[in-house]
Amino acid sequence: DTAVSQTPKYLVTQMGNDKSIKCEQNLGHDTMYWYKQDSKKFLKIMFSYNNKELIINETVPNRFSPKSPDKAHLNLHINSLELGDSAVYFCASGAYEQYFGPGTRLTVT
Amino acid sequence: GQNIDQPTEMTATEGAIVQINCTYQTSGFNGLFWYQQHAGEAPTFLSYNVLDGLEEKGRFSSFLSRSKGYSYLLLKELQMKDSASYLCAVRDGQAGTALIFGKGTTLSVSS
Numbered sequence: 001d002t003a004v005s006q007t008p009k010y011l012v013t014q015m016g017n018d019k020s021i022k023c024e025q026n027l028g029h030d031t032m033y034w035y036k037q038d039s040k041k042f043l044k045i046m047f048s049y050n051n052k053e054l055i056i057n058e059t060v061p062n063r064f065s066p067k068s069p070d071k072a073h074l075n076l077h078i079n080s081l082e083l084g085d086s087a088v089y090f091c092a093s094g095a096y097e098q099y100f101g102p103g104t105r106l107t108v109t
Numbered sequence: 110g111q112n113i114d115q116p117t118e119m120t121a122t123e124g125a126i127v128q129i130n131c132t133y134q135t136s137g138f139n140g141l142f143w144y145q146q147h148a149g150e151a152p153t154f155l156s157y158n159v160l161d162g163l164e165e166k167g168r169f170s171s172f173l174s175r176s177k178g179y180s181y182l183l184l185k186e187l188q189m190k191d192s193a194s195y196l197c198a199v200r201d202g203q204a205g206t207a208l209i210f211g212k213g214t215t216l217s218v219s220s
Contacts (some may be wrong), residue, residue: 031206041194043152045207055205071192090151095206098152 002025006091006101013081014109021076021104023091031055031095032074034066036104037088048091049074081108111135113211114185121187127152129182129214131197139202143171143182146194150198155182155195184216192218 004025013019025032034046047066048055054066063079073093086108093100112134112195121127140159144152157162158173170183184191194215198208206215 033207040144040212043196043210045209046206048205050205056207076186096157097154098208100143100153102151 001079003099004091004093004101006089006104008104009102010105010107012107012109015081015083016103017081018077018079019081019106021091021106022077023074023076023101024072025091025093025099026072027042027093027099030071030096031093031098033092033098034071034074034076035090035092035100037090039071039087043090047076078106081106082088110211111184111199111201111208112128113197114198115195115211115214117212118215118217118220123187123189123218123220125187126183126185127187129184129195129197129216131180131203133178133180133181133197133211135199135201135209138175138199140200141173141180142200142208143180144170144196145211146199148193149216152196160170167189187218187220189220192216197210 001016007022029052033048037043046060049068052068065077068074088103088105090103110192115131143155146152156171168185173180194213196213197211
């Protein structure tokens with residue numbers, strides 16, 4: 001039973017396109033997150049959601065928008081993709097010990 | 110603001126002990142975490158310290174000194190499978206429950 005799942009695992013797309021990454025957790029956690037890991041492996045928080053309310057929005061371009069249809073899901077929608085958006089995006093859940101999804105490797109060409 | 114420093118790379122041999130240090134500066138400290146990340150995989154939780162002292166969990170131990178803004182992760186009886194990146198992260202109370210990560214320490218264990 002996968003605790004935190006993400007789809008797709010790999011995403012290759014062209015500049016200017018719009019794409020979404022889906023995340024689901026079956027742990028019953030109230031808080032979910034999106035992290036971005038760049039080519040230098042630096043992991044940085046993008047968003048936090050608690051009971052469907054946005055808690056943190058770091059200095060992330062407004063082309064990125066998190067959407068949470070319910071407590072178990074937090075999707076990431078990205079508009080007008082740019083080359084610099086290429087990275088691995090991790091979804092996570094939990095308030096103390098955080099559980100990470102397998103990651104989505106986004107490549108923008 | 111937040112600042113977390115840890116060595117970029119370390120090497121060790123099987124069976125040895127290695128200590129990975131982490132120093133941090135945050136505006137509102139609310140816990141320090143260590144995560145392990147193998148290449149191409151997701152980070153996995155190793156340890157959590159919120160009070161000063163040592164937390165031991167099998168071959169891994171983590172230490173925290175809040176007054177010094179300092180933590181270390183101690184790995185004993187190293188195995189080849191311990192080759193991975195080790196990420197130090199803090200939870201800044203002013204930033205909710207999200208983790209602020211250091212840039213990670215890549216540990217290479219050789220035979």
